[in-house]
Amino acid sequence: PALYDSLIDNGFRRNGTLYYRPHCPQCDQCRSVRILVQDFKVNRSQQRAMKRNASVTTELRTARFTEEHFSLYRRYQSVRHTGDSMDDPDPGKYRQFLINSNIDTFILELRIGRRLLSVSVIDHVANGLSAVYTFYDPDESHRSPGIFTILKQIELARSVEYDWLYLGYWIKDCQKMSYKARFQPLEAFQPETNTWVTVD
Template sequence: MRSDHVRLFQTLPHACGYFAGRTAQNLVIDPAAPQLDRLYGAALDHGFRRAGGHLYFPHCPNCHACTPCRIDVANFKPDRSQRRCLKRNADLTVSERMAGYNSERHALYSRYLRTRHPGGGMDDAEASDFRRFLTAPWSPTLFLELHAGDRLLAVAVTDICATGISAVYTFYDPDEQERGLGTFAILQQVELARRRGIPWVYLGFWIANHPKMDYKRRFRPLQIRTADGWVDMPRH
């Protein structure tokens, strides 16, 4: 993906979502580009991530903490904690569904945001917010739904490209914390990639020593993208 083939825009500085008191900026691929669906796989390989209809990459002048990361599907084996998570959720039904809005998903999404991200500006997410953030007309998205009987417990928003699956966002029932539904959803995305012969599951960005990002280190082997390309994350 070369800059003379697609236009890149830089956002204005805005509040960083990970470090209080810091500002952040992103590079964004031209959202009006006519072939974003075809660019998406290459963008993932270059460390970009989707939010709504935008493909972005952190480009902060004074900070380089956000590091793209991906799971090596062929060599991944769940650790002891992840195996316990699989066993704990063996009663759930996992289904691949067409991405999009419905009232059940929206109700779960709203409950999740109110509980997990109070005061984050999305506490009263409307239907338009749901559609704008989680889906895009050009994006190859499906929803992995986790059900206990007839009850929807979680939705893993999952983008599928030929060479990589992107774990875009997962929201779940906040009353089911002990299940570890976020971890379980990633394990299901790895299995989906394995079934389809897709080599990578992209987990977005990893930040060293950040408590919100520590869970990603457990999905080994994990690769991170450096100035020299993708390398295995050191085991320390």
């Protein structure tokens, strides 16, 4: 855990039990980002997401394989990652990617009644939480479940007086990642100087 804490603080992420940081020869745009949760302010679009999900319930679970989770993961990948390497997952790859962990990992479930809406895999790190991966029911995209689950993770981090929620990598000019910059205040790791700087 101490090694992972140091790696997270230096812009690394994990995939199962492997730790990595992008080092592409001709591109240096990937930046690890984190929300300063104690100073976070909800914006209007995030407030709307909260209202749309007012009836959603949350549950914390041990990080383990379940058929219910895996079935939702497959549906999510078939819609969100059609045609790429994540489009046809099997239970072994799913376990390797999300369940296998040598640190303190847990799962946040969101449900509409008894029906599973989303699953977030989260790590405890030094003075923070790290959002490893989230997948959700693609038929419920109108609820903005990805945004809502980040808001719930901020709430969770605040409840134990953590400072940060790590959101993974962000590329400034990538539209698909633009939602991350709407969680303010936000910091990005600069590998050139090994420092965290504010993202406006």
